[in-house]
Amino acid sequence: MALEMTDLTKVFGEQTAVDSINIKVPAGSMYGFLGGNGAGKTTTFRMILQLLTPTSGSILYNGKSIGYHMTNQIGYLPEERGLHPKLKVSEQVLYLAELKGMSKKDADKALDYWLERFKVTENKFKKIEKLSKGNQQKIQLIASIIHNPELIILDEPFSGLDPINVEILKDAVKDLNAQGSTIIFSTHRMEHVEELCEELCILDRGKQIVSGNIDQIKQDFGQKEIIIEGEHDIAFIKDIPGVLEMKQIRNKSVIKIADEKYAEDIYNRITDIGFFKRFQVNEPSLNDIFIAKVGRDYE
Amino acid sequence: MNKFMTTFNLTFFSKLKAKSFLITTLIIIAGMFIAFNLDKIIGLFDSDDEELRLEVEADETFLSVFEPTLQSYDETIEIAGEDGDAVLDIVNTDPLEAELRMNEEISSSQEESIKLALNETNRAYVLQTLELSEEEISRMYEEVPVEFLVASDNESGNFEAADSDETNILNMIIFYFSVILMFIIILNYASQIATEIANEKSSRVIEMIVSSIRPTQHLMAKVLAMISVSVIQVGLITGGGLIAFYFSDTSALLDQFGLETNDQTLKIVVYCIIFVILGLILYLSVAAMLGSFINRMEDLQQGLMPVTFLSMIGYFIALGAMSFADNIAVTITSYFPFFTPFVMPLRLLVNDTGHMPMIIGILIMIITIIIALSLAGFVYKRSVLSTESGIIKNIKRIKK
Numbered sequence: 001m002a003l004e005m006t007d008l009t010k011v012f013g014e015q016t017a018v019d020s021i022n023i024k025v026p027a028g029s030m031y032g033f034l035g036g037n038g039a040g041k042t043t044t045f046r047m048i049l050q051l052l053t054p055t056s057g058s059i060l061y062n063g064k065s066i067g068y069h070m071t072n073q074i075g076y077l078p079e080e081r082g083l084h085p086k087l088k089v090s091e092q093v094l095y096l097a098e099l100k101g102m103s104k105k106d107a108d109k110a111l112d113y114w115l116e117r118f119k120v121t122e123n124k125f126k127k128i129e130k131l132s133k134g135n136q137q138k139i140q141l142i143a144s145i146i147h148n149p150e151l152i153i154l155d156e157p158f159s160g161l162d163p164i165n166v167e168i169l170k171d172a173v174k175d176l177n178a179q180g181s182t183i184i185f186s187t188h189r190m191e192h193v194e195e196l197c198e199e200l201c202i203l204d205r206g207k208q209i210v211s212g213n214i215d216q217i218k219q220d221f222g223q224k225e226i227i228i229e230g231e232h233d234i235a236f237i238k239d240i241p242g243v244l245e246m247k248q249i250r251n252k253s254v255i256k257i258a259d260e261k262y263a264e265d266i267y268n269r270i271t272d273i274g275f276f277k278r279f280q281v282n283e284p285s286l287n288d289i290f291i292a293k294v295g296r297d298y299e
Numbered sequence: 300m301n302k303f304m305t306t307f308n309l310t311f312f313s314k315l316k317a318k319s320f321l322i323t324t325l326i327i328i329a330g331m332f333i334a335f336n337l338d339k340i341i342g343l344f345d346s347d348d349e350e351l352r353l354e355v356e357a358d359e360t361f362l363s364v365f366e367p368t369l370q371s372y373d374e375t376i377e378i379a380g381e382d383g384d385a386v387l388d389i390v391n392t393d394p395l396e397a398e399l400r401m402n403e404e405i406s407s408s409q410e411e412s413i414k415l416a417l418n419e420t421n422r423a424y425v426l427q428t429l430e431l432s433e434e435e436i437s438r439m440y441e442e443v444p445v446e447f448l449v450a451s452d453n454e455s456g457n458f459e460a461a462d463s464d465e466t467n468i469l470n471m472i473i474f475y476f477s478v479i480l481m482f483i484i485i486l487n488y489a490s491q492i493a494t495e496i497a498n499e500k501s502s503r504v505i506e507m508i509v510s511s512i513r514p515t516q517h518l519m520a521k522v523l524a525m526i527s528v529s530v531i532q533v534g535l536i537t538g539g540g541l542i543a544f545y546f547s548d549t550s551a552l553l554d555q556f557g558l559e560t561n562d563q564t565l566k567i568v569v570y571c572i573i574f575v576i577l578g579l580i581l582y583l584s585v586a587a588m589l590g591s592f593i594n595r596m597e598d599l600q601q602g603l604m605p606v607t608f609l610s611m612i613g614y615f616i617a618l619g620a621m622s623f624a625d626n627i628a629v630t631i632t633s634y635f636p637f638f639t640p641f642v643m644p645l646r647l648l649v650n651d652t653g654h655m656p657m658i659i660g661i662l663i664m665i666i667t668i669i670i671a672l673s674l675a676g677f678v679y680k681r682s683v684l685s686t687e688s689g690i691i692k693n694i695k696r697i698k699k
Contacts, residue, residue, distance in 0.1 A: 071512075
């Protein structure tokens with residue numbers, strides 16, 4: 001286990017920002033922190049990085065307490081973006097790389113590679129204030145990963161980027177993960193977590209709603225979704241035992257069932273009526289899980 | 300330590316390479332070169348110093364006294380037998396009356412020299428008519444010896460010689476130079492260091508930085524870099540000043556103002572250097588602490604007000620208390636750490652203050668600097684990720 005948080009709590013005055021969370025991030029995994037504004041994602045990251053002292057609980061990295069002695073192994077992209085506006089791109093990135101223990105020569109070589117990869121080579125000697133917001137974000141991401149860290153923490157890495165740049169960034173993150181880095185990132189977009197992560201944690205107002213392997217979470221959740229498309233009237237389905245909810249939009253019906261075992265019974269009943277274009281059993285979406293656990297819609 | 304040096308180097312070299320640093324240093328040094336060579340510069344543009352050929356209509360006896368006297372006042376005036384640019388007509392010798400007729404106006408300094416020479420000649424004439432011996436004449440010019448005595452402390456009724464209040468002008472110049480320089484550098488660098496810290500915080504890059512280096516280590520590296528830059532600037536300006544002084548007509552200046560070293564000079568130079576450096580470190584540490592409270596650049600001037608006010612009060616005490624430097628109020632203020640660097644050298648200048656008060660002053664400053672730096676580190680660590688808009692809100696947040 002690369003990173004382990006036990007009963008981690010952070011209280012600001014009368015407000016509990018993070019409420020006793022227990023998370024295990026496996027080494028080499030891509031771990032998603034999902035939650036809306038004020039869920040506690042950034043506070044958790046700041047505690048991991050020792051920027052905030054936990055009110056209680058512990059954080060261990062490879063079995064040891066995290067401290068400034070291991071910051072060279074960690075890369076961090078904060079949610080609030082910003083670089084020294086008056087510095088040139090190379091000066092800024094090389095300074096941050098040197099703070100991570102890199103030599104100037106190695107950092108310069110790595111900078112060239114990443115500028116090339118993000119297609120911003122022409123900006124190397126430009127002042128940061130002259131760059132577009134999207135390009136500044138790319139430079140900041142380069143600064144956070146240039147030292148090839150073991151653990152990369154990315155706070156809302158995709159926010160504010162156009163779709164093309166989101167794809168470039170996703171590819172880079174996937175590559176870093178493939179090369180062995182453990183990556184933790186936060187987002188409020190469920191599709192990013194579903195696409196990139198094998199492990200996740202959903203936070204809501206400081207509380208840990210659910211965490212672990214996504215497939216396992218969905219499996220354990222039990223509920224499934226059935227989509228049926230056809231001309232026949234199937235309103236009777238909502239009275240079948242195990243059916244939790246049914247929505248009908250023209251000739252398409254979306255049915256939630258308490259367990260996969262009820263799907264077969266439903267299938268048998270409708271095939272007796274006649275032909276249906278589609279009968280599909282889906283895994284529950286993260287939104288379904290969120291609603292079921294929290295009792296309200298996500299965001 | 301490497302991380303400390305990384306931050307130190309970035310701040311130090313970017314400040315040293317900054318145009319503002321180079322321009323202000325050059326302007327001040329150039330200003331000093333101009334000030335020290337002002338007489339030469341004025342001379343370059345002064346066309347009044349042209350040679351004046353003066354024709355004097357008087358008898359030989361008058362001329363024999365007047366000519367050498369005039370020569371001693373003004374070398375640009377030459378006595379001509381005929382065809383002079385101006386004619387000095389001695390209308391009467393008892394009492395002396397003269398008339399100066401000019402083809403064109405002569406300079407005011409030449410006019411003044413002629414007047415002085417005439418007065419001097421008149422005096423010689425009058426003395427001559429009194430038929431005084433040379434000895435009597437020299438006795439007339441003798442200074443009257445006066446002894447100033449004050450009652451001694453014991454009750455014996457005896458008196459002892461009063462301290463001479465005469466202040467060595469060179470020492471005074473050294474003191475003024477150090478106080479003015481310190482005040483300017485404090486105002487300049489206090490604002491720079493607070494801007495630097497607030498800027499970094501408001502640009503939010505600080506979160507990436509403090510995830511790599513301890514906040515206090517980062518702050519100390521920045522403060523030390525700024526102090527080093529300021530000390531280098533002080534050194535460059537002082538060095539430039541000395542070179543300017545050396546290349547100027549120093550002997551004339553020394554003669555004119557009686558600038559000469561005395562047994563206090565070395566002491567004053569050493570203590571002035573120590574107090575300038577300690578003053579800079581103290582005020583810049585406080586500015587760093589105040590900068591840590593600030594999250595928005597608009598609050599910067601408001602946040603820096605304590606530094607501005609304290610340094611200004613110290614500066615005015617130092618400049619204004621010259622004539623009553625042995626006053627108890629001055630002695631007390633010299634032990635208030637924020638005024639010590641300004642007021643302590645003043646005490647050394649005007650009376651026989653020994654080494655002890657200076658050493659106490661230095662110790663007070665070192666302790667205050669340590670406290671200010673620790674406080675700056677404490678505040679910085681707690682406010683580095685704060686986005687509270689107001690300074691007061693930030694202080695409340697830190698106190699929690």
